């Protein structure tokens with residue numbers, strides 16, 4: 001890495017640290033302002049940034065041991081020694097010309113760290129596995145002692161790039177051929193029939209079909225959730241927490257651009273982005289609707305009006321940590337308890353939209369029981385008109401993938417982001433004219 005790129009890495013690391021936004025949003029803004037960096041430079045800076053984000057707790061542990069402040073600058077210095085194995089002299093050379101120059105304290109830090117690597121036997125598991133305090137107990141509850149280590153380690157491995165082919169505009173075979181023709185090594189995803197997996201790191205601008213709406217970036221786990229909605233062409237569907245439309249696009253395409261989808265969210269900016277993406281994907285069976293809250297009056301006016309309702313609930317995002325390594329260090333704003341309460345309110349309210357015989361799919365990109373199984377159990381106890389449709393009945397091809405009645409994906413077990421989905425069906429009304437022979441009425 002050249003001094004110029006080292007400086008850029010430090011600058012972007014500082015931006016990520018100070019912004020209250022996800023790292024991918026911060027890096028996009030950073031590179032828009034840094035036209036001097038070409039594609040290759042950007043790749044190198046991103047690689048270094050994300051590697052350091054994946055080692056944040058471990059680097060912090062080393063800095064605390066040296067009584068050094070856990071700042072982006074110290075973290076970068078520590079990474080160069082512990083992660084890249086550079087000697088203090090090599091780093092001094094690399095730093096030459098960068099401002100401010102290395103201080104005496106920094107030179108001592110480099111000397112003290114020299115000869116060590118990132119791992120250390122005294123490091124507690126929570127640091128070694130990069131687990132934030134707020135999530136430690138719920139994750140151990142979810143995975144048990146052994147599974148916890150394996151799952152946390154899986155969140156530290158950079159994930160492949162998963163894509164979903166838009167069947168309105170392309171076929172998976174044609175896209176696989178195009179990508180192979182470009183010298184890439186695309187693989188069909190093992191579980192989703194629309195997915196393509198790329199292991200290569202590449203600039204997204206190089207990907208055929210992304211700008212033209214033939215493909216979308218979407219983790220295979222997310223694709224499977226949309227398939228569980230099982231929306232048919234003439235049906236009426238609500239995507240209750242549609243956000244920027246990742247799942248709306250897949251559902252609307254599954255419906256072959258027919259039927260009627262309402263994409264709702266309380267966030268207007270995200271819904272605008274959803275509308276733009278729908279246009280780009282050639283989909284016109286969707287209406288977007290901004291809700292004032294999960295109990296917006298629109299819900300009462302449309303109660304029992306939909307065949308399918310998807311709730312892709314706001315959640316802790318613990319399933320996405322391998323993709324967003326910075327996310328684990330932002331505890332849920334509402335706290336886990338507050339988040340669980342919000343999810344319960346959304347479930348109770350959105351369930352009213354489901355018509356008799358229709359289905360509600362409750363999904364999160366969390367792996368925590370509190371947000372998933374516990375939430376569904378509480379909902380079913382309070383709503384006897386709904387029952388769980390076991391995964392083996394709804395999607396027999398996925399039954400071997402996950403042992404429970406729900407879809408429950410994790411990075412270590414399935415090679416996807418962590419996702420949960422439960423299918424809840426509302427009882428159908430008794431057919432007209434059906435008389436109970438035992439009734440005395």
Ligand SMILES: C[S@@+](CC[C@H](N)C(=O)[O-])C[C@H]1O[C@@H](n2cnc3c(N)ncnc32)[C@H](O)[C@@H]1O
Nearest residue numbers: 241242243245246247265266267294312313314
């Ligand atoms: C997991 S994200 C949705 C991601 C989106 N479905 C996708 O696949 O791209 C959860 C969404 O829930 C929305 N949300 C938060 N609180 C809500 C509420 N009270 N009612 C409806 N949506 C809400 C957030 O704005 C956010 O867009």
